[in-house]
Amino acid sequence: MTEKATNLQLLVRGLRLRCPRCGEGRIFRRWWTYTEYRECQRCDLVYDRRGESLAFMYLSTAFLTGVMFLVLITLPPRGSLWTYRVGLVAGALTLYAVTMPFRKGLAIALNYFNSR
Secondary structure, eight states, X not given: OOOOOOHHHHHHHHHTTBOTTTSOSBSEEETTTTEEOSBOTTTOOBTTTTSTHHHHHHHHHHHHHHHHHHXXXXXXXXXXXXXXXXXXXXHHHHHHXXXXXXXXXHHHHHHHHHHO
């Protein structure tokens, strides 16, 4: 077994979409389709034993929604309102989709941090 990782190493491993315990095993089979492994292929750590990372995913989605709300308040439309709305929705959906695997990896790392 490997030595105990520092808190920063755990976060970096989660953001790299790797196992928080060993740093070797991948969390996702294919992150673009959001297909994840149940456990690490190297150290057999079960990633999401009780579905705890979903709470973090919901909270982080709420955070991103708050960020988009701040954008809405601080950057009022300068031209067409329709274009502004479409751009805002497209930006929000892109932000959610692109960050989803990283938020899940971070959630798994934080769950491991809390359980060790």
